[in-house]
Amino acid sequence: MNFNFLTPVPDTVLAHNQLLSPLSLGQKIKIHSEQYGLPDLDDVKIVILGVLENRNDVNYIGEDFNLNEIRKSFYTLYPGSWSSSIADIGDIQKGDTVEDTYFALKETLTILIENKIIPVIIGGSQDLSYVNYRAYDSLTPMVNIVNVDKSFDLGDSSKPIKNTSFVGKIILDEPYNLFNYAIIGYQTYFNSQEEIDLMERLYFEPYRLGEISNDLTLVEPVMRDANIVTVDLGVLKASEVSQKQKVSPNGLDGKEICTVARYAGISNKVSSFGIYEYKPSQDDDITSMLISQMIWYFIEGVNCRVKDDDFSNDDNHQKFITLAESHELIFYKSTKTGRWWIEIPFLANVNNKLKKHTLLPCTHQDYLDACNDKIPERWYKAYQKNSV
Template sequence: MNFNFLSPVADTVLAHNELLPMQALGRKLKIHSAQEGIPDLQDVSVAIIGVLENRNDINYIGEEFELNEVRKSFYALFPGSWNTTIADLGDINRGESVEDTYFALKTTVSILIQKKITPIILGGSQDLTYAIYRAYDNLMPMVNIVNVDSHFDIGDSAKPIKSKSFVGKIILDEPYNLFNYATLGYQTYFNSQEEIDLMERLYFEAYRLGNVSKDITIVEPVMRDANVVSIDLGVVKASEVSLKQRLSPNGLDGKEICAISRYAGISNKVSAFGIFEYKPSYDDEVTAMLISQMLWYFIEGVNCRVKDDNFLDDNNHQKFTTLAGDEELVFYKSTKTGRWWIEIPFLANVNNKLKKHTLLPCTHKDYLNACNGKMPSRWHKAYQKNSL
């Protein structure tokens, strides 16, 4: 197994780990160390990888990047009632060029996904999401990405890739594998009207910060449909993070970002989860602890996964049909979990991009709205995209 790109967890972190109680997370992980090498991944289902690459950060001025404080915080937490085996595979160091780092990350993520291990990527700049997306090139025909961010990060794809302009590359670079892109927690004043209009034209999903904060449960169906979840720590409001990390007085709070991480974990489809734009600094404890708690909630979610999307057996779900306008809408409700889906009809004589995506996750509220004649916006966007 080719994990040549990974360097071991620092000895200072491992020494700190030895002082922790036996019940702590750090004492239960399989850790890549200089002494022992890469651990056996036989029964591992979640693997943490650090990526020490931040050269494409728009504010990069040559600073080094490391994750030791995050690891110390995470190792010191206590696990929940989990049956998941977790590995910390160490770090991917900066390559000769940023493209070399991308290649190393793409290769490592691809290997892990094929081994049915969910990688958690802790990174510098968020353009690393592009390399994670490319890891799926030979794994599946269509990929859904959720970006938890105050910016859309589309940018100008003709210009070199940066931390605030990587999505344009994902949309326009071959092979064209992106099916849906959703942004959670965007703030309008950080995004140009052109980008907002483009999101609309491409039938991508965008959820404003106010809507997410008002009802955090709207995140769940979006996450249920995601393959890759990428979180920019800049989406968290300034009062929740350390001095160097503060970007905006408005944003998600610690509770909300942890709830979003848990929703990502619960999703049966999410196979790669990344947290980016971490800025280590001398007053680092609070950001490192926030990232640790986000990791904890993601893994907690993974432990709570329930296979409830087998629609071949009628005993697994209830079916509801309602009219909204001229459309007959068909909903399914899982008898196991109570989660809802809506059917997207195949369009005759159209090259159908959706393939397996004919059932779209939704909420009970979507069903109630449809009963009152209101078309769910997720259904409308997926239907339009399918007819392009």
């Protein structure tokens, strides 16, 4: 694997790491250093990757930043009972232009994902999620994205890309590889009614902050179907982060965002995870520690993955058939984990995006609703999207 664009973890961080307990994460993971170079990644399952690019932030005023405090915080944590090998492969620096950074990131991510290594990306502005999506162009025909964010980030896609418009670019730029876009924790007053209506017309999946806070388990089936999970730190409530990071008095709290990160890790399908909009400040300890704990919980989730979505063997699942609003709905329940799926039928007479029967993650409540003649909303949206 050839990673030409990576720079090593700074020596100041490595010097701090030498003082830590031999049982800490910093002493247990492989680290890209100036002295020893890039570590061997043959047996590595998860890598930490910094991207020091923020020039397409709408509020960019020329400031640079680094991820030193996040690394210091992360290295001080202790690993769980994990079998996956982890590496910190350093940073992608700002290129001469933003497009240079995009190119370097896309090339790096494509290599990692192709080799079944899960990148945990720490940024920079969230427009980097567009590059993350483009890294899948040659890898998979249809991509599902989950964005944990207060805003949809649809923006004006006719203008150059910004961190507030990257989703619009994902939807409208060729090649069209996006199948589903879900947003977790959006706050209505940060989004225009036109954008909310557009999300509905496109049969995407918006989940309001209140909805998620009332029942965090709603996140699990959405994450189970995602390839890319991207987190905007602006989704956090102001009391959870340092002064410069504060965006809104309302948002997810530390416990909720760590649960969301763990759900992302548990998903067998998630192959890249990004945390963006980091803005370091002098009182930064709390933000860097929260980001570190989010990464910890994501890694914990990856180590708890269970392969329970092989439905070729009838012993692996139970099958349930019910009728709701004249539709025959077929549900499957894993005998290993108790997780549920619902079948989206193949429509032979339309331009079917999936070309086959496909199984959509759902909840036990969706099955109970179907038994009471109510079609699950996730099924309806996927069915409609598949029919377009």
